[in-house]
Structure formats: C-alpha cells, structure tokens
Amino acid sequence: MPGKAKWLAFLIAVVWLALVGVVRLVLVVVRYPVATLVPLSAAWCWWRFGLSPLVLALLSLVAGLVIWAGLGRDSFLRHVWFRVVTEWRRAVVYVPRWRSVMRLADLAKRDRGREYRPWLRRVRSEGWRDRVRVRMVPAQSPEAWELRRDGLAHSFGARSCRVRVLRPRVIELDFVHRDPLARPLSVPALVDAEVDLKRVVVGRTETGKPWRLRLLGSQVLVVGVPGAGKGSVLWSIVWQLAPAVRAGLVRLVGIDPKGGMELGQCPDAFDRVVYDNGPEAVALLEGMAAEVKERAARYRGVRRLWARSTGEPFTVLVVDELADLIAYQPDKQLRERAARAIQTITSQGRAPGYAVVGLVQDPRKEVVGFRHLFSTRVALRLDEPQQVDMVLGDGVRQRGAAAHEISENSPGVAWVKQDGQREPERARAFHVTDADLVELAVFLADAEVRDFPTRSDGAGEVAA
Numbered sequence: 001m002p003g004k005a006k007w008l009a010f011l012i013a014v015v016w017l018a019l020v021g022v023v024r025l026v027l028v029v030v031r032y033p034v035a036t037l038v039p040l041s042a043a044w045c046w047w048r049f050g051l052s053p054l055v056l057a058l059l060s061l062v063a064g065l066v067i068w069a070g071l072g073r074d075s076f077l078r079h080v081w082f083r084v085v086t087e088w089r090r091a092v093v094y095v096p097r098w099r100s101v102m103r104l105a106d107l108a109k110r111d112r113g114r115e116y117r118p119w120l121r122r123v124r125s126e127g128w129r130d131r132v133r134v135r136m137v138p139a140q141s142p143e144a145w146e147l148r149r150d151g152l153a154h155s156f157g158a159r160s161c162r163v164r165v166l167r168p169r170v171i172e173l174d175f176v177h178r179d180p181l182a183r184p185l186s187v188p189a190l191v192d193a194e195v196d197l198k199r200v201v202v203g204r205t206e207t208g209k210p211w212r213l214r215l216l217g218s219q220v221l222v223v224g225v226p227g228a229g230k231g232s233v234l235w236s237i238v239w240q241l242a243p244a245v246r247a248g249l250v251r252l253v254g255i256d257p258k259g260g261m262e263l264g265q266c267p268d269a270f271d272r273v274v275y276d277n278g279p280e281a282v283a284l285l286e287g288m289a290a291e292v293k294e295r296a297a298r299y300r301g302v303r304r305l306w307a308r309s310t311g312e313p314f315t316v317l318v319v320d321e322l323a324d325l326i327a328y329q330p331d332k333q334l335r336e337r338a339a340r341a342i343q344t345i346t347s348q349g350r351a352p353g354y355a356v357v358g359l360v361q362d363p364r365k366e367v368v369g370f371r372h373l374f375s376t377r378v379a380l381r382l383d384e385p386q387q388v389d390m391v392l393g394d395g396v397r398q399r400g401a402a403a404h405e406i407s408e409n410s411p412g413v414a415w416v417k418q419d420g421q422r423e424p425e426r427a428r429a430f431h432v433t434d435a436d437l438v439e440l441a442v443f444l445a446d447a448e449v450r451d452f453p454t455r456s457d458g459a460g461e462v463a464a
C-alpha cells in the first residue's frame, strides 16, 4: 500500500471508531439515564461548588422524592421507581444473560462463520411485568419465540413470558412477575349515574385501566368453560346498565335455557325473560328480529345509529347459553329459526339500537357458526389453544392472548378483542356476589315509571 493510502485508511478507521464510541456512549446514557446522569451531575456539582452544596442538593433531592412518593404514589412509581427498576433489571438480568440464553435456546444462528443474534432493544419494567423489545434475526418467525416461552421465562427469572408482534421483525416479550388481576374486584357502588353505552365499565384491565365494553354499535360474545366466570361478565354489564334500565332508557331481554339458573337470580332486571330453549324462546327471538327490521326501516335515511333522542329504548338481548338454542335443541326447525333470528339481530341490530350479549361454553363452528358477527369477543378460561383462535381470531393468540392459560383460580379473567383494535386486552370482570344481586333487585324494584327522557345532543350517553 502506498504511504498516502495508509494514512487515509488510518484516518477513516479512527473517525469510524470515534463515531462508534460516541453512538455507544449516547446509547448508554439513553438506556441508563438515572445511573449515568445522576452521578455525572453529582460529580459536576462537587467540582463546581464543593462538597457541602452537593450534600445539600442530594438531601433535597431525597426529601423531594419522599414527598412525591407520599403525595402521588402512582406517578412516583411510574416516573421514578419503575425507571430505576428498568435500568437495574436491564443491567443485572437481561444484558448479562442475553447472549448465552439466545444461543442455548437456539434463537441465535450461525452462517458462514458469522453469528446472527436477536438484538435486545428497549426494556421497560412496570413492576408486575418487564416489556423487552427484540429485533429478530432474518428468517426468524414469532412462532420460534412462542415455542420457547417457558424456557425464556425460566432463564430470565419470570413466572411466564408472552410474545407480542409489534411490526415486521420486531417483537415484544412480556416477562410477567406477578398477576395484577389475582384479586377479585368488587362491584362499584350502585348509584344513579350516567351510563355511556359505548364504554360500559365491567371490570379492570391488567394495566390498571377500566375494562370498557362497547354495547352501542357492537355485539358481544363471551366464551368460557364452565366455571370460567361468564356469569360475572353478564352481571357486571347488567349492574352497570341498572341506572339506565331503571330510568327506562335501556331495556333488557333475557333467554336462559338452563331453566333460570343464571338470569333467574335477578329477574327484575329484565323486561322479558324466558327460561327455556323451546317455542317461547324462539318466538321471543323472532319478535325481536321483526322489531329490528321495522326500526331499521324507520331509521333508514334519517339516522345511522340509535340515539336517545329517538325516544325508543336501547335493547340488550342476553342469551345465557347460546348453544342450547342454536345447536343442542333437538327440534331442527326450532334450532334453525332461532339461529336465523339471532343472526338477523346481530347483523342488523347495530344501527337501530339492539345489542346481543351471547354467552357460550363451546366456540366451535358447528355450535356458533356466526362468531364473526360479534364485534367484541371475550375469551374467558378455555381448554385448548385452538379454541382461543376460534374466539379471538387468527393471530391474536400469537400476540399474547393465551386464554387457555388462564388459571382456574382466577374466574372472571379474560382476554378481550374488539374489532378495529389491534391489541387484545387482558382484564377481569367485577365479582358480582349473591348479595350484590339482591341489592341490584332492590335498586331496580324501587323503580318508578317515568316518561322517556329525551335530550337532543348525546348519542351513546344516557342520563338516569
């Protein structure tokens, strides 16, 4: 190599190394802001002002943090404590173990002497879980990670691991340390309050937010094995609708083919209720399907979605065991008539203000062939992964919605998928006890007949 070229190559190498060094330094500061910026600021303060002002500043900082923690625990946890935990877990758990775990789990690949290793990106600790973002190596699929979830959880000291696909090549691993939904949730106080039919709060999600179910403009399918807590979802809905039912703004209609075992616990909530799967239930369904068509014809060209200003009540049809009506009924004619009527209500009821809340134990196609008509699907505890796919749709389980892994000890916990929302949510319904149902019955029996209250503005909001 001529002398000049050597110098040029040397210069390029130095600049390149300097650039890499700066980028790495910036990355360290971005990933460990507390561990880098606090000691740096302390060192600067000492150098600039001396030891006493530094001690004073540190004591003030500690006092400030203690006051913050006392006044606003949640914001302190979010902005301070979880940041410190994030840096600690990244430095102590994920970075040191990453390379060996990837190799041993066969997630790192070798080709022509070069190693391709999944890239550990952002880590965020939220107390109950660590969210670890990963860039997969080329030609790797999220299924490869799905298959190794248990091994990964053990390797990084977590109770379980979930895999969520964020975008092509990027996944997020949730390392779960404890279940924030482990404790039952009691129902909120029953008071005359506004009911927002687009956001009926029926429990809490695992991130601590209210679990909101959309009833206006949506149909809800709730699936779970016996004892999974379908009843708690159903009664949480009724509980939250009670003020509007009492005011005559919402009408509940029920069918309980199990002879009233479920809906018979509080019949006062229902305008009409039938306790079998025979001709009476079918007549009720057909009557409602006819109402849906008639209302839809009247609304055509006038309004696109039911609103309280129509002066007609929003109607919620609750069917406790859908399969008894449309699959297990031995009379073929009754079975088909029931299925036709329910399909009419679910497919056309959206605009004229009819919602169906269907509960079922078995999600197979032979049982509920029109699952796709339900835009909100709730998967409580299920037996098999295939059932999760049937309820929530393809690919949702791969994004973490493992309803077949919900514990028997946490009835009411569910994975929820709403059409139009990419991410499924894990949530727990309120636990509505027998005593609560007595309170509900008293609240509703107390009702007086009033004129239908109208208000020209709100669409989904109804005031009791």
Ligand SMILES: Nc1ncnc2c1ncn2[C@@H]1O[C@H](COP(=O)(O)OP(=O)(O)OP(=O)(O)O)[C@@H](O)[C@H]1O
Pocket: 184, 185, 224, 225, 226, 227, 228, 229, 230, 231, 232, 233, 361, 410, 411, 412, 413, 428, 429, 430, 431, 432
């Ligand atoms: N959200 C909840 N929180 C705590 N416990 C609950 C919750 N939901 C239900 N449970 C308890 O779990 C048990 C079964 O609940 P539930 O009867 O609602 O299940 P289910 O799915 O409706 O069963 P089935 O299909 O047999 O009617 C009951 O003892 C109930 O008290």
